Amino acid sequence: MSEYAEIDLGNGSRSKLQILHGTEGPSAIDVRPLYQSNGVLAYDPGFKSTASCKSAITYIDGEQGILRYRGYPIEELAKKCTFTEVAHLLMLGELPYAQALGDFTQTIHDHNVLHEQVLSFYNGFRRDAHPMAVMVGVVGALSAFYQDLQDYSKSEHRHKAAIRLFAKMPTIAAASYTYSIGRPQRYPDNRLDYSSNFLQMLFGRPNQAYEVDPVLAKAMDLLMILHADHEQNASTSTVRMAASSGANPFACIASGIATLWGPAHGGANEAVLKMLEEIGTPANIPLAIKRAKDRNDPFRLMGFGHRVYKNLDPRAAIIRDMTKAVLKHLNMENDPFMAMALELEQAALADEYFIEKKLYPNVDFYSGVLLRAMGFPSRMFTALFAVARTSGWVSHWLELKNNEHGIDRPRQIYVGSGLRHVDR
Numbered sequence: 468m469s470e471y472a473e474i475d476l477g478n479g480s481r482s483k484l485q486i487l488h489g490t491e492g493p494s495a496i497d498v499r500p501l502y503q504s505n506g507v508l509a510y511d512p513g514f515k516s517t518a519s520c521k522s523a524i525t526y527i528d529g530e531q532g533i534l535r536y537r538g539y540p541i542e543e544l545a546k547k548c549t550f551t552e553v554a555h556l557l558m559l560g561e562l563p564y565a566q567a568l569g570d571f572t573q574t575i576h577d578h579n580v581l582h583e584q585v586l587s588f589y590n591g592f593r594r595d596a597h598p599m600a601v602m603v604g605v606v607g608a609l610s611a612f613y614q615d616l617q618d619y620s621k622s623e624h625r626h627k628a629a630i631r632l633f634a635k636m637p638t639i640a641a642a643s644y645t646y647s648i649g650r651p652q653r654y655p656d657n658r659l660d661y662s663s664n665f666l667q668m669l670f671g672r673p674n675q676a677y678e679v680d681p682v683l684a685k686a687m688d689l690l691m692i693l694h695a696d697h698e699q700n701a702s703t704s705t706v707r708m709a710a711s712s713g714a715n716p717f718a719c720i721a722s723g724i725a726t727l728w729g730p731a732h733g734g735a736n737e738a739v740l741k742m743l744e745e746i747g748t749p750a751n752i753p754l755a756i757k758r759a760k761d762r763n764d765p766f767r768l769m770g771f772g773h774r775v776y777k778n779l780d781p782r783a784a785i786i787r788d789m790t791k792a793v794l795k796h797l798n799m800e801n802d803p804f805m806a807m808a809l810e811l812e813q814a815a816l817a818d819e820y821f822i823e824k825k826l827y828p829n830v831d832f833y834s835g836v837l838l839r840a841m842g843f844p845s846r847m848f849t850a851l852f853a854v855a856r857t858s859g860w861v862s863h864w865l866e867l868k869n870n871e872h873g874i875d876r877p878r879q880i881y882v883g884s885g886l887r888h889v890d891r
Contacts, residue, residue, distance in 0.1 A: 472496055476507055487518075491526055508878050515774075520707065521870075524557060524862050525698045532778035536696060537561075545785050550691035551575070551661050554858040557696055558629060558865065576657040578634040579664070581642070582612050589646040598643040598850040599728040605639050606632070607721035619716070625868050628716045629861035636857045637661065640850045641668035647846075653677075662687040665854065670842060682796045683841055686789050690837070693782040693830060694852050696859025698775070702726040702733070706860045710867045711875040723860045724853050733849040733856075736835035739770040740804065740845055743836075749810045760820045770832030771815060772824070782830035790837040797840060804836045 470486040474496075482505050485497045495518040498509040511517045526535045534541040537556050544553055548562065555563045555571050563571055588608060592601050613631065616624045642652045651673045655664050663679040666687055671677030697703070706723040710716070727733035745766075746755045758766040773780055794802050812828050815821045838848055 474501070476501075476505060480505065482507075489521070492528065502878070508880065510880060514704070514877075519699060519704060519875075520867070520872075522699070522863070522866060523560075524859070524866060525696045527698050527775055529773070529775040529777050532776060532781050534697075534781050541693065541781055542785065545689055545692050548692065549660065550688045550695070550855075550858075553692050553695055554633060554661075557858050557862040558633070572660075574630050575634040575661065576655070578631045579638055579655040579657075581635060581638050585609065585612065586642065586652060589642060592646070594647055594649065596647070597728075598640065598647065598847055599724060599733075599853065601643040601646070602639055602850060602853060603721050603725050603728070605643075606636075606724060607718055609635070610715045610717040613717075617715075619713075619868060622869075625716075625865055629865055632716060632720055632861050633857055636854045637665040638668060640847075640854050641665060643850060644669055644844075644847055660684070660688070662691055669847075680796075682793060686793050686837065686841065689785065689789050690834065690851065691855040691858075693785060694855035696856070696862065700732065701729070702856065703860060703863050707863050707867050708875045710864050711871070711873065713874075716861070716864055719864055720857060720860050723856070727853055727856065728849060733852045735769060735829075735831035736838065736852075737845045737848045739808075739831055740835040740839060742767075742769045743804050743807050743811075746807065746811070749807055752807070752811050752814050755811070756814055756818055760818075768811070768815065768826075770829055770835075771821065772826040773829045776827070776829065777825045779827045780829040783828045783832060786830055786833040786837060787828075790833045790840070793837060794840055799840055802836070802840060804839065808833060808836055 470488075471483050472486055474482045474484055476482055482501055484500060487495045487497055489495075501507045501509055509517070524537065526538070527533065536544060536553065537560060539556070539562070544556075548556075551572060552562055552568060555561070555568065559571075585605060585608065588605055589601065592604070609631075613628070616628050616631075618624050619628070638652075638655055645652050645668075653668045653671050653673050656667055657664075659667060659679065663684040666679050666684060667677045699707075702723040705726040706719045709719040709722045714722075730738060746752060755766070755768065758764045759768040790805060794800055794805055799805075812832070815826065815828075821827075835845070835848060838851065839845070843851065
C-alpha cells in the first residue's frame with residue numbers, strides 16, 4: 468500500500484506527496500507533484516538532500532560507516548575478491564564464477580589496446596600537461612573511432628562500449644604518464660591481471676623485461692576496489708546527467724573525469740601529502756590541530772571528514788593496513804610521511820573538536836602515502852582514481868540507459884533583476 472505525506476505549502480493549500488522506500492536507507496518524498504500541480508519547486512542547493520535516481524549499484528550508510536557494492540560489504544570484497552571480479556559485479560550485477568570471469572577477462576584483453584592514431588594524439592599535448600587534462604581529451608576523442616557502435620538502444624552496443632572504456636582506461640592513463648616523462652608507451656600484456664598490467668605499462672621500459680612486484684600489484688588491486696564506486700558523487704552524477712541527454716558513452720565518461728579532477732573530489736589524497744609536507748615534523752602537529760580549529764585560519768586538515776560518512780570511512784582502515792604492509796615490504800617502515808600521518812590521526816581522534824564534528828580519517832588520508840611509496844608521482848594520483856572509478860561510471864551509464872527517464876533538467880530560484888526595459 469502506498470504511503471503519503473501532507474505538505475503545507477504556506478499559501479493556504481496542501482499537497483499530498485507519495486513516500487518512496489528503497490531496500491535500505493532513508494525514504495524519499497516524491498516532490499514532482501509540487502511543481503506539476505502546485506507550481507512550487509523544491510529547493511536543495513547541491514542536491515545534498517535529494518535522491519536524483521533509483522540505483523541498485525552501491526549502498527552507503529554514512530552514520531554507520533557502511534559501504535556495499537550490489538549488497539556485498541566493501542570489507543569482504545577487499546579481502547576475498549580481485550578488482551576484475553568487483554568490476555564484473557558492478558557492471559553485470561553478480562560476482563562471476565570461473566567461466567564467467569574467464570570470458571569477462573578475455574573480453575577486456577580483446578579491447579585494451581589503443582588505436583595507433585589515438586596514441587598519436589598525445590604528441591599534441593605539452594609534456595608538462597596534467598594527466599587528467601590528457602585523459603579528458605583522449606577519452607572524449609574515442610567516440611570518433613567506434614562508428615560501429617552508435618545505436619545505444621541495443622544492449623550489445625551498450626555493453627561493448629562499456630567494456631571498451633573499462634579495458635582501455637589503464638592504457639590511456641599509463642600513456643599520459645609515460646608521455647610526460649618522454650618514455651615510449653608499453654603495450655598491455657594479456658598474461659597479467661588488470662592491476663599488474665597497469666603497473667607494467669606505467670613503470671616498465673619497452674626495451675626491458677619488467678617483473679611486477681606481487682605485493683604492489685595486490686595493493687593496486689585493493690586501491691582499485693576501494694575506489695571503484697561511491698554512489699551519487701559529483702563525477703558519477705555528472706556521468707548520469709550527461710547520459711540522460713543521449714550523449715555517447717565516451718563523452719559521458721570524459722565529463723566524469725573532468726569532474727573528478729576537481730580538488731574537492733579526486734584530488735584530496737594529493738592535498739593530504741601537501742598538508743603533511745606543510746606540517747613538516749610531528750612536533751608541529753599540535754599547532755596544526757589548533758590552526759585547523761580556527762575558522763579564521765585558511766589551514767585545513769585534509770583527509771578528515773566526508774560529505775557522506777559521519778562515522779569512520781570503512782575504506783580508511785583497509786588502506787591504512789595495506790600502507791603499513793607495503794612500507795614494510797619496501798623496507799620503508801620509518802617513512803616520515805606515514806609516521807606523521809599515524810600521529811596526526813591519533814591526535815585528531817583524541818581532540819574534542821574532531822570528536823564532536825565527527826571528523827574521522829577518510830579513504831584519502833592514507834592513500835596518498837601509499838601511492839607515494841609505490842612510486843607514483845602526485846600528479847598521477849587522480850588519474851589512478853579515474854582508472855578505478857571507470858568501473859563505477861560505466862555501471863551507472865548502463866543502469867541509466869536501461870532505465871531512461873528523459874533528460875535531467877534541474878530548476879532554479881531566479882534572484883536576478885525583475886522586468887526592465889531598454890531606455891534609449
